[in-house]
Amino acid sequence: MTDNTAAVAAKAPAAKGGGKGLTIAIGACAVLAVLGIILWVVQLSGGMVQTAMRNLDSWGLYITMFMFFVGLSAGGLIISSVPKAFGIKGFGGISKIAVMTSIACTVGAIAFVVVDLGQPVRLWELFAYSNLGSPLMWDIIVLGTYLILSCVYLWAMLQHERGKVSATALRVISVIALVVAVLVHTVTAWIFGLQQSHEMWHTALLGPWFVSSALVCGTGLVMVVALALRATGYLKLDQAYLVKLAKLLGAFLLVDLYFFGCDLLTEAFPAAGGVAIVEMLTSGPLAPFFWGEIVLSVLAAVICFVPSLRTNPLMALAGVAAILAILCKRVQLLVGGFQVPNIEWPAIMTPSTITNWQGNLEQAYQGMVYWPAPIEFGVTLGVLGLVALIFLLGIKMLPLKPAPGEDE
Amino acid sequence: MTHYGFVIDSKSCISCHSCAVACKVENNLPDSIWWNRILTDGGPNMDTPAGTYPNLTIRNIPMGCQHCENPACVKVCPVGATYQDPETGVVRQDYDKCIGCRMCMSACPYTGVRSFNWEEPQYAIGQPMGSLDIPQHQKQVVEKCTMCWHRLAQGEKPACIEPCPARIRFWGDFDDPSSEVSQLIREREYMQLLPEQGTRPSVYYLV
Amino acid sequence: MSGTASPLGGLTRRSFLKTTAVAGAATVAVGAAAPTVALAEGAAPVTAGSAEEQVYRGVCRPNCFGFCHLNVHVHDGKVMKTTRAPYNESCYDRICQRGLSHVQRIYDPQRLQYPMRRAEGTERGAGQWERVTWDEALDEIAGKIKEIQGKYGESAVAFLTASGNQAAGITSAYSRLIALLNASNIGPCLDMGSYYGMAAVAGNYVSPLMGMMMWNGNEPTDAVNAKTIVVWGANITDAQIQNWHLIKEAKQAGVKLVVIDPIFTQIASQADKWIPIRPATDTLLKLALMRLVIERGAHDVAYLQQHTVAPYLVRSDTGKFLRRSDTGVAPTATGQVDATTGQEIMLDPVMVLVDGAIVPETEAAAPAIEGTCDFEGVECRTAFDLLVDNIMEHTVEEVSELTEIPVADIEELADIVIDGPVYHYEGYGPQAYNNGGQTTVAGLTLCALLGNLGKPGASYGAFWGIGLITNIAAAQYTAPKGPSTGFNIASVDLKNVVEQKKFQGKDADIKMLWMYSANPLNTHTDTHAWTDVIIPAMDYVVTADSALTDTAMYSDMVLPVAQWFELEEVANAGQCSSYNYNEKAIEPLYESKADPDIIRELAGKLGLGEFFTQSTSEVLDSLFSGPIATAVGASMDNLRDKKQVRFIPGDAEKKPYIAYENGAFATPTGRFEFYRETPVPRTPTTKTPTAEQVAAERLPHFEPPLEAWPENPLYEKYPLVLMSERPRYRVHSQWFSTPLLREIDPEPIVKINPADAKARGIADQSYIEAYNDRGTAVAKAIYSEAIRPGTLVYPKGWQLSQHKGGGWSNLSSTEFDVWIVNNNFMDVLCEIRPWDGKDR
Structure with missing residues (x-):
């Protein structure tokens, strides 16, 4: 899977003249975004039959990326709001950049929901007919609130630097932002965690676990972005702050692995209903993503905790590894949720039934029940371009560099 | 109060698919779309038994929307396109409201009873069939068994009941103790699908 | 929700209002029709019979035997759907997945629209038309x-x-x-194996209402009166599904169900006892049962005496019955005329034994069914003795080996058939081999031995009648200048x-x-x-x-x-033995x-x-x-x-039709002829029976089938018996292109036992080629444990163009048995291999 950091690093040549490189990067991202929109229109006009999603596996890459980007967006905000909220030392003034990543990723998350909708023109109905009992509705509300709040927060930070917003006001906003950030993840988790229809999803742990995963990939993202921007000369950052971030990342990774282990044991121990899930993860079709997450998480944690390994390249690697590990987790959750059917009795199979419909039902579930179609990769790349575009535009047009002597 | 539901004598179902076809025709279902499917509780292929020759068993389970009393789908639809009719318990779908998010398809434990029109509805014979009263099918919304609401409105039973050659499908009001369906579940052993999910389906399978 | 169909499909302001109104509070309309829910307000439901929709009486008649009555719903001159219309006896109300699909047959894009001539210069079969x-x-x-x-x-x-x-x-x-x-x-x-066997020993019955029971037995609604229903090679739940509910109801009333079939069909899954049998050996099993009946002395002597040829003396020199004319007494006139020949009927009674004396049967109240005597130097034996000789040719152990049924099961089956009344439901599987005439002969003979015919619950046969009014009352119409x-x-x-x-x-x-x-x-x-x-x-x-x-x-x-609903017609046949009236619902489509x-x-x-x-x-x-x-x-x-008029006596629900009532058989002797003096082929052919064949054909006996027999050397090369099933989603090959049925059943398949498949390296759901010396067919292999190892089952009726290569009927032969002159669908051996992708 691609991620926006790689796109940014590739597009911005490590030359000193950040301005020209940045403009090229912005141009490239804009092109990607436009291509994505075109493909989305193709998807809408020719029908979502062009994707690989079908009735028995009705969510796919888009919702996976939605989860993933909600996670990425939390990290930045939490990184910057926790120090302010608690009035403690932060990470050397990269808060504004962190919040910018947050804003960009939130837009990405919302975009992924929109491209997944069958009738996006009816989006307005979400506000006209809202079913306030629906976790999806809650998530829309919270995500929307989060986006607005992130923008307000960034504005507040900028205004505070100009002396127009008081430190107390900023602190209040940062507390609210922190709470909403935690809420966004929890509520996103509830879209899955409250559904007893999928054994793999229905756990109380999912809420806290999404928060911890968000912290992992969010912190990883901030780390990678900070390293990249420092490498291009955009900002200066004391190594100590990076080490602090790395240690934090390491701690978050351990918490996430802890949740991971708890969930696995809980599914496996009774050797009853959860066995199918465990087998699917450890030795079945989702195994590459399962073991991938573990390996990547451990690798990142080791780098973060071993002082001699905390070199710039390795810390960047740790950040990327952490992000990819969480992406693996999202794939496990989304595809895994559909990989083990509740009712495995065969019936009519038509092209609408399931992605691999041409054999029998058992054969459809051998290998991954779902793998994205080319158009889904294309639209996804477009959204990634959009996310990078928003971030880079923020870098270009807003004073996001750490203020002199800023410590938070 | 009325609580409509089905009783299906799955002990005597022979998987002929008459009910599935009746539903398809009555509701002018687009190509590839089936609201009612007959599942084989047996071997890995449809209509094959479990076991090894000659010690074999097979059972057939027609499955469509279970019109649950505690429906998982109704809870999660963000725009209320899926809703439960308070008078009859029928779980209904408003195509005009559906935004195609497919949350209901994820929430429903009875995977496959809800279908999504992944493309513009195609019709093999190029013209409508079935009832004139059914709502138009729309691209990229979720659909499912409507319990033939348009027929209930005329005092008729759902289209899948009468054509069953095996005469194993029954429909009626579970709130009426003297109805045929109430009597059947009093007199005969039955099972329900995924009872542990607590959705309280309105479909009972006699065993 | 939008009520009547809106062509726009989107949310218009008007339908928006309707939607919220309905979602908010569903009202219950009060009225005579008592609809239980309300459609969107303002939408008038279209009711059947209104100006919007006309309903016509149709009869579905591909001769699956069902002859379902349908309501053909027409709107604007177009058929919208077909639904079930009632028979005058509600036990016969019926429709199926094919009858429900008519709308897609009528408007099938592949339907022929105009006359076509083979394009000049092209070959037959090339598919080029003008x-x-x-x-x-x-x-x-x-x-x-x-x-x-x-x-x-x-x-x-x-x-x-x-x-x-x-x-x-x-x-x-x-x-x-x-x-x-x-x-x-x-x-x-x-x-025709089944028909021949029945006509040979029991005659061809024509009812007083001019209905001919080409396949005669007690009406299926009589099955509930039996102690046990025994199904012989009938895939009721796929091929005759309208009878299933009658069997189901009999079971629910306590009747036991035994199914004898090589394949675990759905009906076999419903049986109290399923007897898996080697294909083409049903006759042997019946002979073994007859042997056990005789050995246990369970045969009905009175019935044999009164209603069968059992006591008739047979001359060992000619094989014919010993008649009074042999003693020098001339046949006497009866004063009655045979309707078919126009000749006067002469009486020449057969001789029987009473206390050792040879007397005409007309003078014998209780003739012996066993006995040998000498008539002018010619040994004469009772037909019953000759029958027993044939029966005793096979031991139960030998039959057990050949049928692959354990002796204990044969003994148990004997218990069952003896404990009557038993309703034997015969299918067409066992008769689709070259030895297939005898299975019906043997089955009827078994029942005649037990007196298990002509009474409620006691029956042997398949069941299908044809109304002959048009043949008889309107004979002039069909042959105005003679035949x-x-x-x-x-x-x-x-x-x-x-x-x-x-x-x-x-x-x-x-x-x-x-x-x-x-x-x-x-x-x-x-x-x-x-x-x-x-x-x-x-x-x-x-x-x-x-x-x-x-x-x-x-x-x-x-x-x-x-097509059927495009003209007025009367379908004059079926398993409900009725004339079925079909209204014209629409004009013929296109130029048809x-x-x-x-x-x-x-x-x-x-x-x-x-x-x-x-x-x-x-x-x-x-x-x-x-x-x-x-x-x-x-x-x-x-x-x-009336739309539907019965042409057999009785009432389906209150007094089902009983075949062979009072021991009446439409044979030359008027009795059950398990011994036939003069066996006659069903129809003249280019073959003539030899003297040996004639001699053997007089009595029930077993012969191996032509191909599907392990002792056949061909078995080394082609070890799989290729059987067909009457497909669920077609009737023979009709409905072969109906789109919605193709969604359930997309392409030719062959069902194979997983062990046989794995031994040949054939994966589930992979393409195979079945082949023998006559031809090939490519189909998808479907693993099914229901299939007896050593056999294959394919649903028939796919056109050649629907196969990836070849076609099923390439593998069978037109070799026919001289007596039954029948298509031997199942008498086929073949081998299969993974398909290499080539269309031969």
Whole structure:
């Protein structure tokens, strides 16, 4: 899977003249975004039959990326709001950049929901007919609130630097932002965690676990972005702050692995209903993503905790590894949720039934029940371009560099 | 109060698919779309038994929307396109409201009873069939068994009941103790699908 | 929700309001019809019978045996759907997945729309056509008929039919033309093993209401009166699904169900006992049962004495019955005349034994069923003794080995059949082998031994009747100048006639075929006999059908026929033994014409127009008219009124029809003839039975089938028995292109036992090629444990173009048994291999 950091690093040549490189990067991202929109229109006009999603596996890459980007967006905000909220030392003034990543990723998350909708023109109905009992509705509300709040927060930070917003006001906003950030993840988790229809999803742990995963990939993202921007000369950052971030990342990774282990044991121990899930993860079709997450998480944690390994390249690697590990987790959750059917009795199979419909039902579930179609990769790349575009535009047009002597 | 539901004598179902076809025709279902499917509780292929020759068993389970009393789908639809009719318990779908998010398809434990029109509805014979009263099918919304609401409105039973050659499908009001369906579940052993999910389906399978 | 269909599909302001109103508070409308819920307010529901929708009575008649009555719903001149219409007896209300799919058959994009001629310069079977007008087509056909009859004789033109379009109007129209042309008739050989066996020993029953029970037994509603229902090779739940609920209800009332079948069919899964049997050995099992019955002394002596030929003395020199005329007493006149021959019936009673004395049966109240005597130096034995000799030829252990059924199960089955009454439901599986006539003979004989016939709950047979009013009351209609002088050739014998150019001692040169209501290249055996021998020998081939079947593909002219609801008709057959009235619901689509109309127009061009002046409805009026028709309730007025009139006695629900009641059999002797003096082949063919065959055929006996027998050396090369099943999603090959059925059942498959598949490296759901010396067929292999190891089962009826290669009927043969003259669908050995992708 691609991620926006790689796109940014590739597009911005490590030359000193950040301005020209940045403009090229912005141009490239804009092109990607436009291509994505075109493909989305193709998807809408020719029908979502062009994707690989079908009735028995009705969510796919888009919702996976939605989860993933909600996670990425939390990290930045939490990184910057926790120090302010608690009035403690932060990470050397990269808060504004962190919040910018947050804003960009939130837009990405919302975009992924929109491209997944069958009738996006009816989006307005979400506000006209809202079913306030629906976790999806809650998530829309919270995500929307989060986006607005992130923008307000960034504005507040900028205004505070100009002396127009008081430190107390900023602190209040940062507390609210922190709470909403935690809420966004929890509520996103509830879209899955409250559904007893999928054994793999229905756990109380999912809420806290999404928060911890968000912290992992969010912190990883901030780390990678900070390293990249420092490498291009955009900002200066004391190594100590990076080490602090790395240690934090390491701690978050351990918490996430802890949740991971708890969930696995809980599914496996009774050797009853959860066995199918465990087998699917450890030795079945989702195994590459399962073991991938573990390996990547451990690798990142080791780098973060071993002082001699905390070199710039390795810390960047740790950040990327952490992000990819969480992406693996999202794939496990989304595809895994559909990989083990509740009712495995065969019936009519038509092209609408399931992605691999041409054999029998058992054969459809051998290998991954779902793998994205080319158009889904294309639209996804477009959204990634959009996310990078928003971030880079923020870098270009807003004073996001750490203020002199800023410590938070 | 009325609580409509089905009783299906799955002990005597022979998987002929008459009910599935009746539903398809009555509701002018687009190509590839089936609201009612007959599942084989047996071997890995449809209509094959479990076991090894000659010690074999097979059972057939027609499955469509279970019109649950505690429906998982109704809870999660963000725009209320899926809703439960308070008078009859029928779980209904408003195509005009559906935004195609497919949350209901994820929430429903009875995977496959809800279908999504992944493309513009195609019709093999190029013209409508079935009832004139059914709502138009729309691209990229979720659909499912409507319990033939348009027929209930005329005092008729759902289209899948009468054509069953095996005469194993029954429909009626579970709130009426003297109805045929109430009597059947009093007199005969039955099972329900995924009872542990607590959705309280309105479909009972006699065993 | 939008109420009546909005063409826009989106949310209009008006439907928005309707939606919220309905979602908010559903109202319950009060009224006579008491609808239980309300549609969106402002939307008037379209009710059946309103100005918006008309409902017509249709009869679905591919001859799956069901003859379901349908409501054909028409809106704006278009059929919208078909639903179940009632029989006058609610136990027979019926419809199925195919009857429900008619709307997609009528408007099938692949339906034939106009007459087509094979494009000049192209080969038959190449599928290149040019459109012609009806005038052109019929002019050409009429010209060909005259030319061919002029050159080769009248009998050179032949009409071939089966049962795809079973109705009186069409049958009569063709019969009339055939008779007037003195054309030949190529008759179907479908399920004739069973028919032959029944007719041979029990006779061909015609009811007082002019219904002929071609497959006779107690009405299926009688099964509930039995102690046990024994199903012999009948896949009821797939091939005769309308009878399933009657069996189900019998089971629910406490009747036991035993199923004897090589395959674990759905009906087998419902049985209290399933006996898996080696294919083609049913007769052996029945002989073993008969042996156990005799050994246990469980046979009904009184019944045998009174109603069967058991006591009849048989001359060992001629094999015929010893008659009074042998003693020198001349036959006496009875004063009665035989309706068929017009001759007076003479009485020449058979001799029997009473206390050792040989007396005429007319003077014997209780003749002995066992005994040997000497008549003028000729040893004579009772028919019963001869039967027992045959029965005792096989030990139960030997039968157990050959049928692969444990002795204990055979013994248990004997217990069951002895503890009567038992309703034996015969299917067509066991008779589809070359030894298939004897299975019915043996089954009926078993029941005759036990007296298990002619009483409620006691029955043996399949069940299908045909109403003969049109044959009898309107005999003049179908043969105005007398019957045709052309040949009557069995379809399985046609290849031989074409090759030998002789039939029954006369020169026979069949040069033109007109095929209707049939698809022999697909649904009969041995496609290559048709494509390689018969069709090439024809100067001209016409097919009248509504789809481009395999047979149509090999024709020179294809005529599109109207479908069932596009003309008024009476379907005069089925397992409910009724005349079934079909209303015209819509006009024939495109340029299609109803068969009787085609005949009428063609007749005009043949100079026979004076014989075809009536419209289809007028023809029906004259067919179903006259005092006899009125007396049996089959006048056209009554048919139009009642929609369905029974032609057998009794009442389906209150007093089901009982076959062979009071021991009456429509045989020459009037008795059950398990011994036949003069066995006669079902129909004359190019073969003649040898003296040995005649001798063997007199009594129930077992012979191995032609191919499907392990002792056959061919088994080394082709070890799998290839069996077909009557497919659930077609009737024979009709509905082969109906789109919604193809979604359930997309392509040719063959069901195989996983062990057999794995031994050949064949994966589940992979393509295989089945092959033998006669041909190949490619299909998808489906693992099924229901399939007996060593056998394969394929649902029949896929056109050649639907296979990736070959076709099922390539593998079977037209070898036929001289007595039953039957298609031996199952008597096929083959091997299979993974398909290499080549279309042979």
